[in-house]
Amino acid sequence: xxxxxxxxxxxxxxxxxxxxxxxxxxxxxxxxxxxxxxxxxxxxxxxxxxxxxxxxxxxxxxxxxxxxxxxxxxxxxxxxxxxxxxxxxxxxxxxxxxxxxxxxxxxxxxxxxxxxxxxxxxxxxxxxxxxxxxxxxxxxxxxxxxxxxxxxxxxxxxxxxxxxxxxxxxxxxxxxxxxxxxxxxxxxxxxxxxxxxxxxxxxxxx
Numbered sequence: 001x002x003x004x005x006x007x008x009x010x011x012x013x014x015x016x017x018x019x020x021x022x023x024x025x026x027x028x029x030x031x032x033x034x035x036x037x038x039x040x041x042x043x044x045x046x047x048x049x050x051x052x053x054x055x056x057x058x059x060x061x062x063x064x065x066x067x068x069x070x071x072x073x074x075x076x077x078x079x080x081x082x083x084x085x086x087x088x089x090x091x092x093x094x095x096x097x098x099x100x101x102x103x104x105x106x107x108x109x110x111x112x113x114x115x116x117x118x119x120x121x122x123x124x125x126x127x128x129x130x131x132x133x134x135x136x137x138x139x140x141x142x143x144x145x146x147x148x149x150x151x152x153x154x155x156x157x158x159x160x161x162x163x164x165x166x167x168x169x170x171x172x173x174x175x176x177x178x179x180x181x182x183x184x185x186x187x188x189x190x191x192x193x194x195x196x197x198x199x200x201x202x203x204x205x206x
Contacts, residue, residue: 003163007099100136140174
């Protein structure tokens with residue numbers, strides 16, 4: 001395994017992010033981020049590249065499209081030991097993303113509000129987050145994926161020791177991803193089953 005070069009951090013739960021980002025930066029790891037997470041990292045005095053700068057494509061559609069880009073997913077999904085993958089990455093200017101630290105829009109919290117509309121709920125269904133998480137988890141052999149701030153110290157400890165995390169840790173973290181995304185989709189499905197679409201305004205004022 002090569003050393004970790006780049007991390008993409010995009011969080012709803014930002015607890016502990018300043019310390020984690022500081023540790024990564026001190027290890028020479030480039031930080032990529034979006035929106036409020038990028039601001040929080042900058043406010044901590046750290047350098048961070050917006051994902052839109054990394055991809056060369058702006059965030060758009062009211063934030064619905066931020067990380068859904070080949071430069072993000074190619075950077076996550078390429079197999080580092082696959083010569084054909086590496087040749088394609090070189091041809092298309094893709095750079096490895098070795099750490100994904102992402103957690104998801106708070107769908108459950110949103111729908112707990114008795115005034116939550118169908119439109120509110122729909123806008124709090126995360127698309128980019130689960131997509132990145134599932135991509136990173138699929139490629140756990142090469143990518144460290146983190147959904148729980150409690151795992152930050154272990155990741156930092158291992159990178160300090162060897163330049164990367166262990167396969168055992170990456171597999172453990174991968175399993176947490178699929179448990180999270182399964183529970184997330186189940187919560188969405190369960191809530192939608194209770195909704196009468198004809199009795200709900202999708203958009204405010206409809």
